[in-house]
Amino acid sequence: MLDFIYYPVSFILWCWHWVFGKVLGDNNGAAWALAIVFLVFSLRAIMFKPFVKQVRSMRKMQEFAPELKKIQKKYANDRQRQAAEMQKLQQQHGFSPLGGCLPMLLQIPVFIGLNHVLRSFGSILPNGQPRTENYFFDQHGVESYNAATIFGAKLNNFITEPAASLGTVDRGSVILVAVPLMIAASIATHFTARHSVSRQNAAAATSQTAIMNKVTLYLFPLGVLVFGAFFLIGLLLYWLSNNGWTLMQQRLVYNKIDKEEEEKKTEAVEKRNALAPKPGQKPTRKPGTAAGSTAGSTAGTAAKSSAAPKPGQKPAAKPAAKPAAKPGTKPAATKPAGQAKATNGSRAASSDEVPGLISDSSRSKKSGRKKP
Structure with missing residues (x-):
C-alpha cells in the first residue's frame, strides 16, 4: 500500500550500508547504525530548501501577526469573514501556511517508512518462514541486519x-x-x-x-x-x-x-544618506521649476525690498485727497488736461495750414459781419 514510501527509504538505507559495510564489515552494528544516521542526513539535505522557505514564511507571519490579531478581534463573531480576511492578508504578504508546515509533514512518511522497513527485517512470512527479502535488500542483506549488534x-x-x-x-x-x-x-x-x-x-x-x-x-x-x-x-x-x-x-x-x-x-x-544633502550644501533647484519664474520671484523680492523705507527715512507723503462735493451740486465735468491742450493745439495748427478758415471772434455768429 505504501510501497512508494518503503522502496525509496530502503534504497537510501541500502546505499549507505553498502558504503559503510565496505569499511567496517557487512555484519557490523556500527555500519548499520551509520547507515540509518546518514539516511536521515540524506533526506534532510533533500528537504533543505523547503526548510529555508519554512523559516522565511514564519518570519513573514511574525511581521504581520499584529494585523492578524486585528482581524480576529474585528470579526470575532463572524468566523467565515474572519477566515476570508486572513486568507486575503496572507496572499497580500505572500505567506503560505502549507509552505511553513511542509518540511515537518514530509518527515512523517519518512518515519513511518523507516519504522516499517526496520521491523520487516525480523518479520515472519504468513507461511511461518522468516523473511528472506526486504524491498531493496536481498537475503544476504536481511541476514546481515539480523546478525548485527x-x-x-x-x-x-x-x-x-x-x-x-x-x-x-x-x-x-x-x-x-x-x-x-x-x-x-x-x-x-x-x-x-x-x-x-x-x-x-x-x-x-x-x-x-x-x-x-x-x-x-x-x-x-x-x-x-x-x-x-x-x-x-x-x-x-x-x-x-x-x-x-x-x-x-x-x-x-x-x-x-x-x-x-x-x-x-x-x-x-x-x-538614504547618499540622497540627503551634505552639511553646508545649498539646496538645489527642484526639477521642473522654470528659470524665469525663479528670476521673476527674485526681481519681485528686490522690488519689494527697494520700496521698503530705509532705517531712519520718513515715509513718503500720500497725495491729498480731493474735497468732497457739497450736497445738491452737480459734479463739474472735467476734461483731461491733455485733451484740452490737444484741442487748442489742433486749432492753431489748422489756422496756420488753411488760411481763411480761421474763426474770427469779432464777427457776429448770425450775420457773419464784423461788429462795429
Missing part, C-alpha cells in the same frame, strides 16, 4: 519487547543502549524547540502561541523519553540524528537570514 543489542530490539522475541539478547544490553539514546533524543528535541521559540517575535505572540510553545518545549521531549521504551533502537537513532540535524540547520539558516536582513538595512541607510 551494538553492545550486545540488535537494532530491532526495544526495552518493552517480550522476552520470547528477545531470544538470546539480554534485556540489560537493550536498556544499556536504548536509555542513553532516549535521553539524548529528548534533550535534542528540547533544545531544537527552545531555539525555535527564542526566534519568535514576543510582540506577535498570542495565547495559542504560548500553549504551543509549552507543548513543544516540554511535552514533546517528555513524550520521547517515555514512549522511547516502545521504539526500536534503530528508530531512536533516527530520532536523535534527525533532531541533531534540525538544531544545526536552524542555527545556520537563522544566522544567514539575520545577516541578509542586516545587509538590507545597511544598504537602505547608506542609500
